Amino acid sequence: xxxxxxxxxxxxxxxxxxxxxxxxxxxxxxxxxxxxxxxxxxxxxxxxxxxxxxxxxxxxxxxxxxxxxxxxxxxxxxxxxxxxxxxxxxxxxxxxxxxxxxxxxxxxxxxxxxxxxxxxxxxxxxxxxxxxxxxxxxxxxxxxxxxxxxxxxxxxxxxxxxxxxxxxxxxxxxxxxxxxxxxxxxxxxxxxxxxxxxxxxxxxxxxxxxxxxxxxxxxxxxxxxxxxxxxxxxxxxxxxxxxxxxxxxxxxxxxxxxxxxxxxxxxxxxxxxxxxxxxxxxxxxxxxxxxxxxxxxxxxxxxxxxxxxxxxxxxxxxxxxxxxxxxxxxxxxxxxxxxxxxxxxxxxxxxxxxxxxxxxxxxxxxxxxxxxxxxxxxxxxxxxxxxxxxxxxxxxxxxxxxxxxxxxxxxxxxxxxxxxxxxxxxxxxxxxxxxxxxxxxxxxxxxxxxxxxxxxxxxxxxxxxxxxxxxxxxxxxxxxxxxxxxxxxxxxxxxxxxxxxxxxxxxxxxxxxxxxxxxxxxxxxxxxxxxxxxxxxxxxxxxxxxxxxxxxxxxxxxxxxxxxxxxxxxxxxxxxxxxxxxxxxxxxxxxxxxxxxxxxxxxxxxxxxxxxxxxxxxxxxxxxxxxxxxxxxx
Ligand code: AGP
Numbered sequence: 001x002x003x004x005x006x007x008x009x010x011x012x013x014x015x016x017x018x019x020x021x022x023x024x025x026x027x028x029x030x031x032x033x034x035x036x037x038x039x040x041x042x043x044x045x046x047x048x049x050x051x052x053x054x055x056x057x058x059x060x061x062x063x064x065x066x067x068x069x070x071x072x073x074x075x076x077x078x079x080x081x082x083x084x085x086x087x088x089x090x091x092x093x094x095x096x097x098x099x100x101x102x103x104x105x106x107x108x109x110x111x112x113x114x115x116x117x118x119x120x121x122x123x124x125x126x127x128x129x130x131x132x133x134x135x136x137x138x139x140x141x142x143x144x145x146x147x148x149x150x151x152x153x154x155x156x157x158x159x160x161x162x163x164x165x166x167x168x169x170x171x172x173x174x175x176x177x178x179x180x181x182x183x184x185x186x187x188x189x190x191x192x193x194x195x196x197x198x199x200x201x202x203x204x205x206x207x208x209x210x211x212x213x214x215x216x217x218x219x220x221x222x223x224x225x226x227x228x229x230x231x232x233x234x235x236x237x238x239x240x241x242x243x244x245x246x247x248x249x250x251x252x253x254x255x256x257x258x259x260x261x262x263x264x265x266x267x268x269x270x271x272x273x274x275x276x277x278x279x280x281x282x283x284x285x286x287x288x289x290x291x292x293x294x295x296x297x298x299x300x301x302x303x304x305x306x307x308x309x310x311x312x313x314x315x316x317x318x319x320x321x322x323x324x325x326x327x328x329x330x331x332x333x334x335x336x337x338x339x340x341x342x343x344x345x346x347x348x349x350x351x352x353x354x355x356x357x358x359x360x361x362x363x364x365x366x367x368x369x370x371x372x373x374x375x376x377x378x379x380x381x382x383x384x385x386x387x388x389x390x391x392x393x394x395x396x397x398x399x400x401x402x403x404x405x406x407x408x409x410x411x412x413x414x415x416x417x418x419x420x421x422x423x424x425x426x427x428x429x430x431x432x433x434x435x436x437x438x439x440x441x442x443x444x445x446x447x448x449x450x451x452x453x454x455x456x457x458x459x460x461x462x463x464x465x466x467x468x469x470x471x472x473x474x475x476x477x478x479x480x481x482x483x484x485x486x487x488x489x490x491x492x493x494x495x496x497x498x499x500x501x502x503x504x505x506x507x508x509x510x511x512x513x514x515x516x517x518x519x520x521x522x523x524x525x526x527x528x529x530x531x532x533x534x535x536x537x538x539x540x541x542x543x544x545x546x547x548x549x550x551x552x553x554x555x556x557x558x559x560x561x562x563x564x565x566x567x568x569x570x571x572x573x574x575x576x577x578x579x580x581x582x583x584x585x586x587x588x589x590x591x592x593x594x595x596x597x598x599x600x601x602x603x604x605x606x607x608x609x610x611x612x613x614x615x616x617x618x619x620x621x622x623x624x625x626x627x628x629x630x631x632x633x634x
Pocket of ligand 1: 326327329373374378424425426427628629630
């Protein structure tokens with residue numbers, strides 16, 4: 001997820017771009033850049049003649065020469081402030097575009113920062129999204145003589161536009177788009193056509209702001225809310241030609257599209273959170289998009305296929321997989337254990353990093369260490385990665401941050417594409433980590449032949465629609481909010497489940513603990529009677545996950561045990577199992593889904609419940625006490 005900006009008009013573009021990027025840094029901040037249109041200007045007059053002493057002749061006429069108009073690119077790895085330092089004094093110009101990056105392809109570096117230009121430097125482009133078919137396009141363009149200077153997928157776009165440019169930037173962009181698959185919000189300018197900005201959108205957000213004699217373009221409303229509150233929300237497959245006093249919106253083929261102007265009512269603070277009160281709620285609602293972005297490019301011929309990620313070699317002859325992580329990432333690993341054992345038939349051992357690193361491991365030489373880390377900087381997890389490598393074990397990292405320490409030091413990496421996760425409590429990163437567990441499990445099952453093609457196809461089909469099921473669960477928000485309001489005063493809660501439901505119960509309990517400060521205990525439902533049942537008392541809320549069809553009978557008998565001791569039971573159950581849950585005091589119904597995929601939907605009500613419990617208790621949801629977003633100390 002990146003931040004893109006554009007400006008054309010009678011004001012100075014540079015301060016507008018810089019201000020906009022600063023408001024979009026929450027979308028990505030590993031590098032930043034700006035492309036500035038520099039109009040043609042008189043060259044500094046050089047007198048034609050000098051006298052014998054070499055002094056310039058003051059008499060005589062000089063030919064007035066002009067510097068061609070051009071586009072100046074300033075871009076830098078690091079935070080926006082570092083790019084601003086390089087930029088120095090703001091130049092004056094009527095046209096500029098800018099970008100703040102969340103790396104997806106190519107580590108954070110000056111060369112990989114946007115904007116990217118064509119070979120001539122006269123066309124500049126910024127992009128948010130993923131060009132899925134960039135590798136083939138890049139190869140072809142290099143064969144045709146184009147010089148690439150970055151590792152990014154984005155650079156392919158600007159060379160494609162160059163290839164088809166013959167005096168009309170609009171037509172060249174339209175033509176280039178016919179070759180591109182993936183998600184994009186692109187913004188393009190050309191030194192030879194300084195009266196316009198061309199933009200196009202598919203899957204990544206984009207808005208156009210309407211000013212007086214000036215027009216703005218941004219990923220998101222926060223970037224321009226101080227300049228105008230009249231915007232067009234650009235939708236998928238829309239193409240925009242922007243001038244200082246006009247905006248023409250069409251489809252990619254050029255057919256006009258009529259659009260209402262949206263009047264923004266948010267204030268600046270609310271806008272950064274996309275209108276949500278907290279980043280956590282925004283990120284809970286971003287999960288469908290995050291799942292789509294993480295899935296993108298990993299389905300071929302209706303099967304999950306990760307062969308483009310180059311991970312297969314470390315799994316040849318593999319006999320064991322260690323999954324080690326911390327906190328929420330560890331909980332994703334618990335789901336991963338069941339998924340990999342069930343689908344790929346590989347033995348999996350899971351552990352929390354701070355414990356694993358002090359065990360005297362009997363390493364199986366035919367094993368792979370998988371570390372999961374949203375930030376890619378967690379000290380305990382990094383220590384385990386290094387310990388595994390010291391013992392000659394290949395390491396696969398699953399992380400959300402391109403170029404993070406974990407990504408750089410692992411032998412192979414699978415990225416989640418959740419975009420920056422700002423709230424300390426992890427939600428969309430967890431969901432995309434789960435998705436990567438399924439993708440890896442199904443990929444290895446296909447490679448190892450441990451599942452039938454029909455089973456693989458059916459699960460792949462369900463996974464391609466899992467975002468819609470999450471969307472469906474999100475519509476239950478108000479009901480879950482009411483539940484939180486009812487139980488906001490409790491001091492102790494239990495989360496119960498069996499199998500995958502137990503793994504998700506652990507994540508639900510952590511969410512509640514870390515943002516509402518309520519004591520929450522996750523327990524294997526079958527284990528409660530071996531002691532913790534003594535803690536169950538009148539009115540203690542028990543959240544029971546019931547999504548594993550083959551375990552529902554057993555779980556229900558555990559629920560009867562706690563009900564008999566006065567517990568209040570909230571069932572989070574699949575629609576097809578609700579009959580079995582009649583005895584529960586409350587029911588949150590989930591859409592029916594293959595039990596092995598259930599964690600991706602059953603966690604959502606727990607996230608929402610924890611969020612509202614924290615709200616009702618007046619806690620600081622995005623920055624809970626005592627915690628940090630990335631724990632880089634041991
Ligand atoms: C999750 O809600 C917590 N903020 C925390 O447990 C987190 O998952 C843990 O610190 C691991 O972080 P990482 O994924 O960045 O390594």
